[in-house]
Amino acid sequence: MALGRHLSLQGLCVLLLGTMVGGQVLELRLKDGAHRCEGRVEVKHQGEWGTVDDMDWTLKDASVVCRQLGCGAAIGFPGGAYFGPGLGPIWLLYTSCDGTESTVSDCRHSNIKDYRNDSYLHDWDAGVVCSGFVRLAGGDEPCSGQVEVYSGEAWIPVSDGNFTLPTAQVICAELGCGKAVSVQGHELFRESSARVWAEEFRCEGEEPELSVCLRVPCPGGTCHHSGAAQVVCSGEMQVRPFTSVNTLLR
Template sequence: DTGRVEPPEDYDDAVTAGPIPDNLEEDEAENYDEAITADQKSVLLTEDVSENYDDAVTAETNTNITTDNPEDYDDVITEEQDGGETEGSSMAFHEGRVRLSGGSECQGEVEIYFRQDWRRVLLDSWSLSEASVLCRQLGCGSVLNYRSSPSTTEHKHMCVTGFSCSGSEAHLGNCSSAQPVNCSSGEQLYINCSEFKELRLTEGCEGNLEVFYNGTWGNVCHNQMDDETVNMVCRELNCGRRGSLSATEARVKSAPNWLDYLKCRKPDSNLWQCPSSPWGQNRCDNSDEVAHITCTDDKKSLHTQEKCSSVPSQKHCS
């Protein structure tokens, strides 16, 4: 597929009409973003900067696309090349953005950006696999439930159906077989994802990894956790770009073990998009299998000391 440019490492695109000039400054955001030269903005058709991915879509074929790759992922695709992308095994990468309406950030009627418009999703082909991908894409943890929407759109509108996900995808744009249909052909989808989550290291930028879920701080176990996951935690807490992992005992013996087998992938932009065992299901011994992370910056510990608190807004404790 000559329409896609995928950097081998982390994030960021630059789209220019020719070679990037020496004075072009790249955005240095942790997870994504694009730099477009001033003279190229006039041909920029679509720029998505969601938490999950990025694209730049140009209004004409650009044979001189240049991609900077200091960090994460990303695609560049032209409008002309976009036409065939929705017909294959997955939607074009700039499509598949999702939002919920009529509820809250993690609860509501599901809408997806598909073929250059926001469309409701039908319930008929939906399963737990698709629901898991959607909640992950929204950064809303796991699925609580999904059902028929209490409201409907006008029958003349087009909806989307036929998603088929394995459950491990980072976003719905990677799932196959989505099809536009008339909204009168089925019930529309309403989803409820687990909503409030936080994470912290118990000594600031070093310590046991704990997450706030269902009203309680609990442990994250170290089983199968790798460097990608550790580095994600450090970046998300603004504690540098990388860290080291060890196993230790729980700070509070009675605390629940909320997560286990947590393993982040390159496209994941926050911890809640990373696959793991279901909440509360684990094979973890509190005496020696809780994840302890030390974030580093230029090989120096970013250790801080603050008194621990049970409230969700308190990310640091000792």
């Protein structure tokens, strides 16, 4: 491990902070998680995927990753190669996001190069756990409740207008909650003043996640409904414990 991991971090920040590479947005992905919205953070440079070191990795950095991938809010930022060590280059040694950026390319970050050449190892690959695009909230069980989707800033309830069982099937599968048992409407919104999502989801039932289903804008931006869409799934959500790795000491 290079001596610079702890030593001269302030100087490293000054020397290596950069911006977008050639004006291009860095392509991102999360690998080896339970679904596409969690895993080891990888970036693509010159056609090759590489990892990000977890030096000073924070929830703000993770929030930008989740936003760029359309994966909702960041709920964890495990380091120490929590999702397993990557292969190939370590492209980024350092990122510094405010948490409001649209992409990681908008954050200050180290120059892109293969930091393995400086004796850094994949033992410190950064990870992210995002909430995903959809959740079930306020139910009696983790796998039941009001359908809410993430706008990039807040969770917005989905109306029960034209909400179908195939759409519920996609949601239950995406959340690791088994199959849809029932779809309920005519239910009060969890918050009386809440906005309502201005699209209807028209899933066929086989889509891998809700975000790729056909969406139909509601006329005038207002969906006709009698209440919030509620879904009950057959399974219990399995939550991966990751809190402790967020506080790993180097």
